[in-house]
Each structure stands twice: as structure tokens, then as C-alpha cells.
Amino acid sequence: MTPGTTLWRHARLASFHGIVPWGWLDDAALLVEGDTLRWVGADADLPAALRPDTEHDLQGALVTPGLIDAHTHLVYGGDRAADFEQRLQGASYEDIARAGGGVRSTVAATRAASDAQLFDSAAARAGCLMAEGVTTLEIKSGYGLSAEHEARCLAVARRLGSELPLTVRTTSLAAHALPDEYAGRSDDYITGAIGWLAQQQAAGLVDAVDAFCDTIGFTPAQTERLLRAARRLGLPVKLHAEQLSDQGGAALAARYGALSCDHLEHLSPAGIAAMQASGTVATLLPGAYYFLRDTQLPPVQALRDAGVPMAVATDHNPGSSPCLSLLLMLNMACTLFRLTPEEAWRGVTVHAARALGLPDRGTLAAGQRADFVVWNAEHPREMAYRFGHNPCRRVICGGVQRSPA
Ligand code: DI6
Ligand code: FE
Numbered sequence: 001m002t003p004g005t006t007l008w009r010h011a012r013l014a015s016f017h018g019i020v021p022w023g024w025l026d027d028a029a030l031l032v033e034g035d036t037l038r039w040v041g042a043d044a045d046l047p048a049a050l051r052p053d054t055e056h057d058l059q060g061a062l063v064t065p066g067l068i069d070a071h072t073h074l075v076y077g078g079d080r081a082a083d084f085e086q087r088l089q090g091a092s093y094e095d096i097a098r099a100g101g102g103v104r105s106t107v108a109a110t111r112a113a114s115d116a117q118l119f120d121s122a123a124a125r126a127g128c129l130m131a132e133g134v135t136t137l138e139i140k141s142g143y144g145l146s147a148e149h150e151a152r153c154l155a156v157a158r159r160l161g162s163e164l165p166l167t168v169r170t171t172s173l174a175a176h177a178l179p180d181e182y183a184g185r186s187d188d189y190i191t192g193a194i195g196w197l198a199q200q201q202a203a204g205l206v207d208a209v210d211a212f213c214d215t216i217g218f219t220p221a222q223t224e225r226l227l228r229a230a231r232r233l234g235l236p237v238k239l240h241a242e243q244l245s246d247q248g249g250a251a252l253a254a255r256y257g258a259l260s261c262d263h264l265e266h267l268s269p270a271g272i273a274a275m276q277a278s279g280t281v282a283t284l285l286p287g288a289y290y291f292l293r294d295t296q297l298p299p300v301q302a303l304r305d306a307g308v309p310m311a312v313a314t315d316h317n318p319g320s321s322p323c324l325s326l327l328l329m330l331n332m333a334c335t336l337f338r339l340t341p342e343e344a345w346r347g348v349t350v351h352a353a354r355a356l357g358l359p360d361r362g363t364l365a366a367g368q369r370a371d372f373v374v375w376n377a378e379h380p381r382e383m384a385y386r387f388g389h390n391p392c393r394r395v396i397c398g399g400v401q402r403s404p405a
Helices: 081-088 093-098 103-112 115-131 147-163 186-202 220-232 249-255 269-278 286-291 300-306 326-335 341-347 350-355 381-385
Strands: 005-014 024-033 036-042 054-057 062-065 067-069 134-140 167-175 208-213 238-241 260-263 281-284 310-312 372-375 392-397
Touching: 062 067, 067 326, 067 350, 081 093, 103 147, 115 134, 115 147, 134 147, 134 350, 147 167, 147 186, 167 186, 167 220, 186 220, 208 220, 208 249, 220 249, 238 249, 249 260, 249 269, 269 300, 281 350, 286 326, 300 310, 310 326, 310 341, 310 350, 326 341, 326 381, 341 350, 341 381
Parallel strands: 005 054, 005 062, 067 134, 134 167, 167 208, 208 238, 238 260, 260 281, 281 310
Antiparallel strands: 005 024, 024 036, 062 372, 372 392
């Protein structure tokens, strides 16, 4: 059976396709067949013979690609509101982590949570992101830290993708923190994590591999062992790199063809050059920068000068970025990191897609997935300008309208 065709007419379109700023078209039409865009262009150029099954007149409403949150840790138990309180009483993020709080307290809460609790809490969080037009979401494990609990968290993330109307990509982040049972044996832990990876892949649970390469995470040598194992299994890699210190993680990940290096506040010129050479995306996470009250800015101008594509994501996690608004990250990428509104938008669309290795989305053009958002706004720069405001009117995900018209 041929899937139905739907024609969306008279959109103000920011397609992020081609060389025009914003991929802008004043009066555009989009023809959707099944889950794919068949034709996108000026309304005046619509082929005369077109006979769509359904037609909508958008009356000049703004349309953009569906938003892509390319870095989240959405599946976990509990919260860290008490850590937040301690930080306000003077403890640093590293102090809390070293004292057994931080990531390890979330690991305990995650292990204690049932699958249903993990699913329901993550689904509620995904719902907040989706309400703002997110159609593709990356979810990392990293709060299970054992074969059983890492696989459980990845399975919950996979189930979110099959039960909710959005695409979920899963990333194995067993090398997020050292669990207590491996205290003093971090090399053994990495050996274990490498073994789990093959099992996770055989179970169809993992799309990419990530690690936290930093002073309170894993060393470059340990990170490299994991990245090498991932590549041997044919899995793409990403890295939490240069967040709290410069470990040379970005250059290391670039050698393994990393899809993205993320955070990057302490990224060096050598790291930038390596990322440029390997075509690695720089994923900027203004929520963590803000929430940890960091003062070291990522080298945005140098990344821009080098032509390294920049993505922007929430880094949603309970410890350093309990943020559930990708639209707020657009604003913070501009106010805190000085991205232009168009750069910030490209960061949650076309460059976010690249950070996930998904060339079929992030722009609106013939052949791309039909993931798009209709907004109560005139121009996408308005979403970078306002904050605490959600003008999302309707979301079409894989050709299917998600919210009521
Ligand atoms: N960097 C971060 O900012 C998060 N993980 C990481 O590797 C923080 C995770 C947490 O505090 O729970
Ligand atoms: Fe993260």
C-alpha cells in the first residue's frame, strides 16, 4: 500500500538546508509521504499535478525541523536537590563527588528503582522536552555502572523510543564514574565495561559509546582502551571531554573518529585542530556551565574560526544540568556562549543530527525524515531571545502529527 501524502502549504520556513541564512523561504510548501519529505520548496513552484490526500494551510506560520537533543542522561533514579543545597552552603561539585555524593548517590537510587519507576520518570522528563518540539533524543546510560543495571537503563531508553512518538538513540556510558565495588580498581572496571559492551551490542541496546575523561572520571589511557574496543565492535564513539580540566580527551576521541566531543570548556588549540581534522562535532552544554557556575567558557570563537560544527544540548542529568528545556539552551548558548541565534538553532537541528550520526534529519529537504515543528512565532530568532516561553504549536514526527491540531 502506498502511504498517504499530506501537503503543508504557506509556511514561513527555516529549513537549515542550502546556503541561504536559516535555509529561509518566505512562502514554502512541504509534501510528506509516509515518514519522509518528498518535496520542499517555494509554494509558487509546487508541481501542478500534485494530488495530496490531505492538505493544510499554515497561513504563514513558522516551520522548523524537529529539535534534536543530542546529549542527555535521562534515565536515573532519585534526584540531587540535596547536593544542590550543599553546593549553596559552600561545597563544590568535586567535593561532593569525592565524599561519595554526586554521581554515586544517583547510582544507588538507580539500582534501587524498578524498571517501571525508571521508565515512568524518564518518560515524564521526555514529555517536557517533546512539548517544546524535540523529535530526536539521545539517552546515555551511566547511572547503573554494572552489567545488569547498565543494560536495564539502556533497555528503558530503548523502550522510551518504541513507546513514545520520538526517535531515541542510546549511548553506553558505563565509564561515567567508578562504582564503589571497584574502588581502587579502575582499570579492572574498564575491562569489565568493555565486556558488557559486547553484550549490550548483541542485545541491540546500544548505538554509540561515551566516556567521562576527566580528573573525577577516567584517565586518557583508560578512555582509549574503551574507545578502541567500541570501534572494534563497529560502534561510533563520543566523549565527555575537557569539562573540568584539559586531559587531551578531544584529540584522543578525534583519533577514533568521534561523532562528537561534549562540554569542552578547557579545550586546547590542539584539541580544536584534531576535531577539525576528524570532522567531530563540538557539543556545547550551557546548562551544565550555568548550573555548576563555571567561569571557563568553551573556545567558541576558535571553534567557529576552525569551522568545527557546534551542537547545543541540555545534558539533562540530576547532578550538573537538571534542565528539561532545549529552548532555554538556545537562549543560554547565545547569552552565555555568545553563539548567534542561527548558530544556536543549527546546534539543535543540523549539527545535533550530525553529532548522532543521523544524516536523515535536522534539515527540511526532499528525502529527509518528516520531523518538523509549527510555531506560534514569526522567526526562529524569537526562541533564542525569549526564555521561559514555549511557542510550540504542533509537532509532526515521522510524518505523524503528535499534538492535537
Ligand atoms: N559530566 C557531567 O556534567 C555529568 N556527567 C558528566 O560526565 C554529571 C553527572 C552527575 O553529576 O550526575
Ligand atoms: Fe553529560
